[in-house]
Amino acid sequence: MTTSQTANTVIVLDFETTGLSPNQGDRAIEIGAVLIEQGEVVDRFQQLMNPGFRVSSFIERYTGITNNMLRTAPPCDEVMDQFADFIGDHNLVAHNASFDQRFLEAELDNIQRNYGGEFACSMLIARRLYPHAPNHKLGSLVEYKNIDNDGVFHRALADSEVTAKLWLLMLEDMDKRYQLSSPSFSLMQEVSRKAKAAVPGFLQRQAKC
DNA sequence: TGCCAGGCCCTCTTTAGGGCCTT
Numbered sequence: 001m002t003t004s005q006t007a008n009t010v011i012v013l014d015f016e017t018t019g020l021s022p023n024q025g026d027r028a029i030e031i032g033a034v035l036i037e038q039g040e041v042v043d044r045f046q047q048l049m050n051p052g053f054r055v056s057s058f059i060e061r062y063t064g065i066t067n068n069m070l071r072t073a074p075p076c077d078e079v080m081d082q083f084a085d086f087i088g089d090h091n092l093v094a095h096n097a098s099f100d101q102r103f104l105e106a107e108l109d110n111i112q113r114n115y116g117g118e119f120a121c122s123m124l125i126a127r128r129l130y131p132h133a134p135n136h137k138l139g140s141l142v143e144y145k146n147i148d149n150d151g152v153f154h155r156a157l158a159d160s161e162v163t164a165k166l167w168l169l170m171l172e173d174m175d176k177r178y179q180l181s182s183p184s185f186s187l188m189q190e191v192s193r194k195a196k197a198a199v200p201g202f203l204q205r206q207a208k209c
Numbered sequence: 210t211g212c213c214a215g216g217c218c219c220t221c222t223t224t225a226g227g228g229c230c231t232t
Contacts, residue, residue, distance in 0.1 A: 014231095015231090015232080016232070017231090017232050018232075019213070019214090019232060020212090020213060020214055020215085020231070020232055021213065021214040021215075021232095022214095023214070023215090024213065024214070026213090026214095026232075029232090058210080058212090058232090059232065061210095062232065063232075094231090095230080095231075096217095096229090096230045096231040097231095098215065098216050098217080098230090098231080099214090099215080099216090099230075099231040099232075100231075102214085102215075102216095102231095103231095103232090121216095121217090123217095123229090123230065123231085124217070124218090127217090127229090135230090136229075136230070137229090137230070137231090138230090138231090154232080195217090195218070195219095196218070196219080197219095
């Protein structure tokens with residue numbers, strides 16, 4: 001895939017997992033993702049996957065994904081192979097991206113595949129843009145910004161959908177606040193990397209360019 | 210119910226500690 005093919009696209013993804021750390025043996029149990037092209041969702045991916053062991057009752061309650069649902073799901077390797085094809089080299093976004101990035105890399109490593117694109121974190125950007133939000137959990141930001149949703153949280157596709165809406169809203173707010181014409185993925189990624197105090201000055205310098 | 214790990218970021222910091230966020 002060429003740079004020009006991915007320049008105006010981004011994939012927003014979310015994993016549901018058996019726990020917090022692939023280094024501790026945790027595995028993905030669901031992946032959801034939406035492809036945004038020119039500000040519109042144009043494709044979706046959602047799939048449960050069987051991690052090969054029973055998930056805890058906490059995860060069943062937290063996600064609503066039960067062991068019975070996972071019993072008939074295809075194995076992680078099969079799903080992740082399909083998902084690797086879906087993401088290609090698109091730039092990726094996730095809420096608290098370091099978490100999803102760890103699981104993506106671990107699951108792709110299991111099938112000897114890798115991801116060669118870039119990640120940006122909607123949570124870090126939201127902390128810069130909305131410092132007065134009650135907190136920066138995904139559900140809280142959805143409520144704080146009045147983002148349309150179906151009331152489903154902690155399921156992969158539902159969380160991806162609202163994270164995508166948050167992402168697009170943050171692009172609009174960057175436009176309005178700093179008069180940046182169509183902030184690029186790389187600019188948003190730069191914002192997510194910069195310390196909170198450095199962001200206003202950085203964006204104002206960008207606006208003058 | 211919320212812990213686990215890991216990265217980011219703030220501050221009563223920098224020779225460190227602890228909160229936030231993800232499942």
